[in-house]
Each structure stands twice: as C-alpha cells, then as structure tokens.
Amino acid sequence: MERRRQRLEPYRRRLADDTATTETFQLTPQYGGTLMGCDIHIVLERRRNGQPKWIGEYCSDNHPVVGRNLRARQRDYGFFGRLAHVRHHPEEGPHHYPQNLPRDVSDLAWDQYMRCPTDYHTPSHLSVPDFCEAYLAENPNDPQIRAEHVAFDLLGVDSEEDCEYRVVFWFDN
Structure with a gap:
C-alpha cells in the first residue's frame, strides 16, 4: 500500500497545483483502484x-x-x-x-x-x-x-x- 502511495505522489502534487483539475480528476479509475x-x-x-x-x-x-x-x-x-x-x-x-x-x-x-x-x-x-x-x-x-x-x-x-x-x-x- 505504501509503494502505491509513493507511485501516485507525483500525480497528487501535480493535481494540487491545478485546482480545476483537482476537482474533476479522480485517482481511482473505473476498474481497479490504481492508474493503469x-x-x-x-x-x-x-x-x-x-x-x-x-x-x-x-x-x-x-x-x-x-x-x-x-x-x-x-x-x-x-x-x-x-x-x-x-x-x-x-x-x-x-x-x-x-x-x-x-x-x-x-x-x-x-x-x-x-x-x-x-x-x-x-x-x-x-x-x-x-x-x-x-x-x-x-x-x-x-x-x-x-x-x-x-x-x-x-x-x-x-x-x-x-x-x-x-x-x-x-x-x-
């Protein structure tokens, strides 16, 4: 679980810089819970x-x-x-x-x-x-x-x- 958080951290940081994107983008896609x-x-x-x-x-x-x-x-x-x-x-x-x-x-x-x-x-x-x-x-x-x-x-x-x-x-x- 910790490795997944580390892999997603760059995406979270990038999203935090853009408030419009943060509101519309989800890190959990439809099938599976991780970016794939x-x-x-x-x-x-x-x-x-x-x-x-x-x-x-x-x-x-x-x-x-x-x-x-x-x-x-x-x-x-x-x-x-x-x-x-x-x-x-x-x-x-x-x-x-x-x-x-x-x-x-x-x-x-x-x-x-x-x-x-x-x-x-x-x-x-x-x-x-x-x-x-x-x-x-x-x-x-x-x-x-x-x-x-x-x-x-x-x-x-x-x-x-x-x-x-x-x-x-x-x-x-």
Missing part, C-alpha cells in the same frame, strides 16, 4: 481442416506491415477484463477464464510471447467466434462493427470454409 495502462497482444492462428499444426497468420505488434484491421487491439478495459476475468465481473454475457498458451501454439505466437515473458501476463486463447462474442457483449453498440461481419471488422478475418481460426492473446502493463 494495459495493452493486448494478439496472434491470429489458422489451421486447415485435418492438419495438426496451427500457423500464425499475423501478430498485432506488427499489424501495419500486414495491413489488417485490428479494432480488437484498442484499449478497452471492460473487454480486457472480460477476456482475462480480472477487475471486471460481468453479470451478463460470456465468461472466459484464462487458459494459458495452448500446447500446440504456433511458432509466431511462441516467438512473440517469449520476447518479454516476464512482462506479459494472463495468456489465453479463444476461437474467433468466442472472441468476437466477448467483444460484442462489452460493446454491443460499436458503430464500427457490423454484426454480420464481426470477425472481419474486429480482427480482419475473412473465414475460409476449410480452415479453423483462433485468437491467442496476452496482456502487458
């Missing part, structure tokens, strides 16, 4: 029906090179909390608990995760439909997501009939 910054790292994996190996399609850390639409990568603490089952316990909608990295994870996902394994936390994976369902449960009125094309609008996935897709993800602070 959290990002999601996503690897989309594909496996052809009948094949045992998952192939990494792309990683959100280098998505501009790939040219995919990654709406899912934007900071959305309600969505992140639903995926990681932390700081947010929704009454309605899907509940997902972290499942760790899958045993048959693609080489791309493994390489990306091992870049900073001590900084990353709450690794998990979901099918694309489950991932999209969790997003829609948290953001039912997102104007940039079309219900009939949610996988494409959220992850840039144009599904093929002979392929299975899943999302491997983890977070950092």
Whole structure:
C-alpha cells in the first residue's frame, strides 16, 4: 500500500497545483483502484481442416506491415477484463477464464510471447467466434462493427470454409 502511495505522489502534487483539475480528476479509475495502462497482444492462428499444426497468420505488434484491421487491439478495459476475468465481473454475457498458451501454439505466437515473458501476463486463447462474442457483449453498440461481419471488422478475418481460426492473446502493463 505504501509503494502505491509513493507511485501516485507525483500525480497528487501535480493535481494540487491545478485546482480545476483537482476537482474533476479522480485517482481511482473505473476498474481497479490504481492508474493503469494495459495493452493486448494478439496472434491470429489458422489451421486447415485435418492438419495438426496451427500457423500464425499475423501478430498485432506488427499489424501495419500486414495491413489488417485490428479494432480488437484498442484499449478497452471492460473487454480486457472480460477476456482475462480480472477487475471486471460481468453479470451478463460470456465468461472466459484464462487458459494459458495452448500446447500446440504456433511458432509466431511462441516467438512473440517469449520476447518479454516476464512482462506479459494472463495468456489465453479463444476461437474467433468466442472472441468476437466477448467483444460484442462489452460493446454491443460499436458503430464500427457490423454484426454480420464481426470477425472481419474486429480482427480482419475473412473465414475460409476449410480452415479453423483462433485468437491467442496476452496482456502487458
């Protein structure tokens, strides 16, 4: 508790200098009681029906090179909390608990995760439909997501009939 107070002291001092900001700014955000910054790292994996190996399609850390639409990568603490089952316990909608990295994870996902394994936390994976369902449960009125094309609008996935897709993800602070 003392360490948290020490970390927040510069913010308190800065706020004390500006009375207008002091009246409107709260040091306890909606989810969790401390100032936080959290990002999601996503690897989309594909496996052809009948094949045992998952192939990494792309990683959100280098998505501009790939040219995919990654709406899912934007900071959305309600969505992140639903995926990681932390700081947010929704009454309605899907509940997902972290499942760790899958045993048959693609080489791309493994390489990306091992870049900073001590900084990353709450690794998990979901099918694309489950991932999209969790997003829609948290953001039912997102104007940039079309219900009939949610996988494409959220992850840039144009599904093929002979392929299975899943999302491997983890977070950092």
